[in-house]
Amino acid sequence: xxxxxxxxxxxxxxxxxxxxxxxxxxxxxxxxxxxxxxxxxxxxxxxxxxxxxxxxxxxxxxxxxxxxxxxxxxxxxxxxxxxxxxxxxxxxxxxxxxxxxxxxxxxxxxxxxxxxxxxxx
Amino acid sequence: xxxxxxxxxxxxxxxxxxxxxxxxxxxxxxxxxxxxxxxxxxxxxxxxxxxxxxxxxxxxxxxxxxxxxxxxxxxxxxxxxxxxxxxxxxxxxxxxxxxxxxxxxxxxxxxxxxxxxxxxxxxxxxxxxxxxxxxxxxxxxxxxxxxxxxxxxxxxxxxxxxxxxxxxxxxxxxxxxxxxxxxxxxxxxxxxxxxxxxxxxxxxxxxxxxxxxxxxxxxxxxxxxxxxxxxxxxxxxxxxxxxxxxxxxxxxxxxxxxxxxxxxxxxxxxxxxxxxxxxxxxxxxxxxxxxxxxxxxxxxxxxxxxxxxxxxxxxxxxxxxxxxxxxxxxxxxxxxxxxxxxxxxxxxxxxxxxxxxxxxxxxxxxxxxxxxxxxxxxxxxxxxxxxxxxxxxxxxxxxxxxxxxxxxxxxxxxxxxxxxxxx
Numbered sequence: 001x002x003x004x005x006x007x008x009x010x011x012x013x014x015x016x017x018x019x020x021x022x023x024x025x026x027x028x029x030x031x032x033x034x035x036x037x038x039x040x041x042x043x044x045x046x047x048x049x050x051x052x053x054x055x056x057x058x059x060x061x062x063x064x065x066x067x068x069x070x071x072x073x074x075x076x077x078x079x080x081x082x083x084x085x086x087x088x089x090x091x092x093x094x095x096x097x098x099x100x101x102x103x104x105x106x107x108x109x110x111x112x113x114x115x116x117x118x119x120x121x
Numbered sequence: 122x123x124x125x126x127x128x129x130x131x132x133x134x135x136x137x138x139x140x141x142x143x144x145x146x147x148x149x150x151x152x153x154x155x156x157x158x159x160x161x162x163x164x165x166x167x168x169x170x171x172x173x174x175x176x177x178x179x180x181x182x183x184x185x186x187x188x189x190x191x192x193x194x195x196x197x198x199x200x201x202x203x204x205x206x207x208x209x210x211x212x213x214x215x216x217x218x219x220x221x222x223x224x225x226x227x228x229x230x231x232x233x234x235x236x237x238x239x240x241x242x243x244x245x246x247x248x249x250x251x252x253x254x255x256x257x258x259x260x261x262x263x264x265x266x267x268x269x270x271x272x273x274x275x276x277x278x279x280x281x282x283x284x285x286x287x288x289x290x291x292x293x294x295x296x297x298x299x300x301x302x303x304x305x306x307x308x309x310x311x312x313x314x315x316x317x318x319x320x321x322x323x324x325x326x327x328x329x330x331x332x333x334x335x336x337x338x339x340x341x342x343x344x345x346x347x348x349x350x351x352x353x354x355x356x357x358x359x360x361x362x363x364x365x366x367x368x369x370x371x372x373x374x375x376x377x378x379x380x381x382x383x384x385x386x387x388x389x390x391x392x393x394x395x396x397x398x399x400x401x402x403x404x405x406x407x408x409x410x411x412x413x414x415x416x417x418x419x420x421x422x423x424x425x426x427x428x429x430x431x432x433x434x435x436x437x438x439x440x441x442x443x444x445x446x447x448x449x450x451x452x453x454x455x456x457x458x459x460x461x462x463x464x465x466x467x468x469x470x471x472x473x474x475x476x477x478x479x480x481x482x483x484x485x486x487x488x489x490x491x492x493x494x495x496x497x498x499x500x501x502x503x504x505x506x507x508x509x510x511x512x513x514x515x516x517x518x519x520x521x522x523x524x525x526x527x528x529x530x531x532x533x534x535x536x537x538x539x540x541x542x543x544x
Binding site for chain 2 (some may be wrong): 017
């Protein structure tokens with residue numbers, strides 16, 4: 001499990017969290033610290049990049065819901081991209097796709113978040 | 122609905138003496154001048170005896186009655202209100218009879234009035250004194266039990282007075298038989314409560330196999346049946362009394378945390394004197410269990426997502442449900458605790474959720490996330506209103522969740538709650 005997840009500032013309104021390795025109940029500190037860094041003034045979308053995800057279990061699903069609760073309280077959308085077919089199915093099975101928009105690429109996710117365009121960095 | 126039906130039955134039992142009373146003598150005579158005072162006093166007495174007997178039957182806590190009134194919490198509410206009604210009726214009886222007696226009223230209150238009359242005086246004084254003490258003060262368990270026993274004695278005195286004193290009861294055989302039957306029911310209920318426990322009637326004998334401290338304030342107790350095992354549904358609770366030196370043989374309610382099949386588990390949190398002593402329970406101790414009680418049951422609806430919300434030790438009924446899951450029901454379980462280390466059963470719940478992906482377990486820590494709100498739940502599941510919501514935790518949590526969903530137009534029958542504060 002990585003010591004931290006990278007957070008990229010892709011626009012004034014959107015941040016991308018690059019998730020890597022395993023996401024389990026033990027990832028809480030790392031994931032929430034990444035969200036804390038992503039959650040700055042004017043941010044309306046938090047985009048989760050799962051391209052480097054190795055493994056996620058029910059503990060990880062629970063953490064994503066926690067993150068969703070925090071984002072909703074701050075008036076932010078949560079979107080995701082880079083999910084493998086297996087984890088796309090897991091998102092459907094666990095109903096995460098009902099609250100987290102799933103996209104193929106970062107550009108698609110940012111476009112859906114209303115953050116694509118000239119001010120994407 | 123059950124609550125309303127229960128009130129109707131109680132009202133019918135209490136008011137029934139009016140029928141035989143009306144059939145004896147002329148109304149004109151009994152409601153003319155000073156006689157009106159005595160008639161009102163007598164009716165109040167008959168109603169009081171009937172209500173008192175009904176209340177003793179309620180206090181027996183037998184399962185058919187608990188189910189009929191819609192659960193033990195409702196039964197306690199009903200018991201308390203009927204108790205207040207008895208006091209009011211008894212006081213009315215005393216006041217109207219005193220007014221009727223006029224100048225010689227004092228004679229009625231003294232032993233010289235004879236035992237048939239003075240027994241009523243003793244009964245009223247005991248009744249009003251004990252009920253006021255129960256309502257105003259927070260009695261210890263031992264004092265509460267003593268008060269209940271003395272109230273039983275006061276009831277017998279009250280009935281003796283109602284039947285033995287010269288008046289309508291004596292002249293109406295039907296009324297006398299009715300009061301006698303109610304007395305028998307009341308005394309039998311009292312006997313079941315006070316003596317049945319000692320004899321083990323309606324109890325299940327278990328042995329404590331394991332006592333697993335989860336932190337300094339919570340233990341999980343694992344028990345095995347010595348004889349006939351307790352049959353229950355996931356989410357129900359029981360009364361347990363433990364036989365070990367240093368722990369009073371008091372019977373207290375605990376939610377069953379295990380699945381109906383296999384060993385029986387309860388989780389106990391330190392709330393008061395008794396639960397503090399239970400922290401010192403040792404394997405090998407005998408346990409006497411009574412139950413099961415409660416109707417906080419899983420609704421097996423695979424079509425809609427269910428929302429389970431647990432506050433602290435309120436996780437126990439959900440733990441029982443989760444341990445019994447077959448994976449067909451989509452569920453969001455919010456496990457709310459003040460701090461992460463107090464979510465003792467989180468890892469086990471995650472293991473169950475790994476097995477059944479439609480079951481999501483969401484830890485909510487007050488220290489980092491604050492209180493869970495209905496907005497949070499809607500953000501996670503936009504279709505939450507289509508399913509059922511179950512809450513078990515402190516009353517304030519239940520109230521917040523109920524109010525929040527009611528404000529969004531969710532029908533009350535879809536919100537189910539179990540409050541452990543009343544215990």
